[in-house]
Amino acid sequence: MYWVLAAAGLAALAWGGWQWQRGPAGPAYEAPSARAPQGPAAAGQAEAKPGAAQGAPGAQTGRPPADPPGGAPARVGAGATVAVEAADAVTISLSRVVSAVGTLRAAESVVIKPETAGRIARIGFEGGARVRKGDLLIALDAAIVAAESEQTRAELALAQANYQRTVDLAQKQFVSERARDEAAANLRVLEARLKLAQARLSRTEIRAPFAGVLGLRNVSLGDYVREGDALVVLEDVSSMQVDLRLPERFLSQIRRGQQLRVEFDAWPGREFPAELEAIDVQVDANGRSVVARGRLANADGLLRAGMFAKASLTLSENPRAVMVPEEAVVPMGSDLFVYRIEDEKAFRTRVSTGQRREGRVEIVEGLAPGARVVTAGQLKLQRDGQQVRVVASGQAGTAAQGPAAPVPAPSGG
Incomplete structure (x- = not known):
């Protein structure tokens, strides 16, 4: 029983609060530029215009009209002509470049190093000089290696003579076949030893492996260098x-x-x-x-x-990239569109873009060269194929507003 009474009380309080917030109905809207006449004149005007109160906007609802004087201009209709700015799609030669x-x-570069140890006996270049392939750069002291080479050459000559005599005696069967084979083997050993001596002798002369320019010289005459020491750079x-x-x-x-x-x-x-x-x-x-x-x-x-x-x-x-101003491209979701103008009508066209250069964007697909596109005023286009009028730059926003509404004069006392 008590909970029924409590629910009824809460409902009554809610109804009373709603009535209090709603308040009494306000008077009918009256234009600020006109003041209601007083006295008999008011009665005469009321008799002369009996339907004026009923025809006034908002007279019965107690609200002001939808577009009061001095308000924002009405929205452009779907069938109206819209003023827009436009530009032509131009064709240029465009390169895709990555930085x-x-x-x-250098094309060829090597650090000159000796293959054998020794003392520098001659330097055949100056720092920063240009050399040709095969030019002598550095010569090491080769006295010992040259002497060893001459000794091996003399031993080789004796071995060649012994081998020839052994062959002749073997033909006459004065010596065995083994003696002839030993003489041939000794000859081959001395030949190999002479080649080794000559190779060591050649290593004492360091020559340019290719033509180029030398770096700074870091050695001097008489320096002792070891195998692998850096002498100079050639590039x-x-x-x-x-x-x-x-x-x-x-x-x-x-x-x-x-x-x-x-x-x-x-x-x-x-x-x-x-x-x-x-x-x-x-x-x-x-x-x-x-x-x-x-x-x-x-x-x-x-x-x-x-x-x-x-x-x-x-x-x-x-060589024939189609470019339009960046402001002509309108994103809608995941797609990109331009408004193409044909016969003074704007048609929305889906496009694919490429590179951007100096305020312009490449149209890879969807637009032909020379087409005219809208660059300003796209938001005023309410439907595809709407009539448009191309105006000069900076006038698309003002051309669609029309004349401003007159400001009501203040009423006299």
Whole structure:
């Protein structure tokens, strides 16, 4: 019994609160620019216009009209002509380029080292000099090795004479076949020993393995050098190589023969043309990159190994790429669209985009060269094929608003 009374009390309180918030119905809306006349004139006007109160907007609902004076302009209808800005799709030659940095290296580079120990008896170059293949660079003291070579040559001559005599005697059966075989074996041993002596003698002369430019000389006449000591660097700088690390996603797009443009901080504002000549067989698992090597000419000798290089690799070239302003492309979900203008009507067209250059975007698919597209005012287009009017730049927003509503004058006292 008590819970029924409690529920009835709560319902009564809720109804009373709702009535209090609702309040009494307000008076009918009255335009701020007009004041109701007083006295008999008001009665006359009421008799002359008996239906005015009923026809006034909001008179019966107690709310102001939907579009009060001075409010925002009405929305453009679906059948109205919309003012837009437009531009033509132009055709240019466009290259797909990827940028990378790398280090310059000589086409051929070697550190000259002796293969035998000895004292330097002659130096045939100066630091930074250009040499030809086979030029003598350093000669070691070869007196001992040359003497050993002459001794072996004399022993070889005696062995040849002994072998010839043994062969003659064996033919006459004055000596056994074993004696002849021993003489032949001794002859071959001395021949091999002479070749070894000559090889040691030749190792005392260090010559340039290829034509190039020498580095700085780090040894002097009379220095004793050991086997493997670094003497000087020789590099072939007639052409240079640049190694670039490219992301593995470009692996299917790079190939030998592609063109490179290389820049160096030492020569600002100058580009050196190069050509891709090799691609590494492996992809670096740590950086997920592949090394591509380019070659560039260095006939004037301006480039040096170790220079920091900034390269641009041309992956592909499109001589007839269709470009439109970036603002013409409208994203809708996962698709991209442009509004194409034909016969003063705008038609929404799905497109596929490519590269972006200087405020323009490449249209890979969906738009023909020379087509006119909307660049401003797309949000005012309510339907596909809507009538449009092309205006100058910056006027698309003001042209669709129309004249402004007059501001009501303040009423007099």
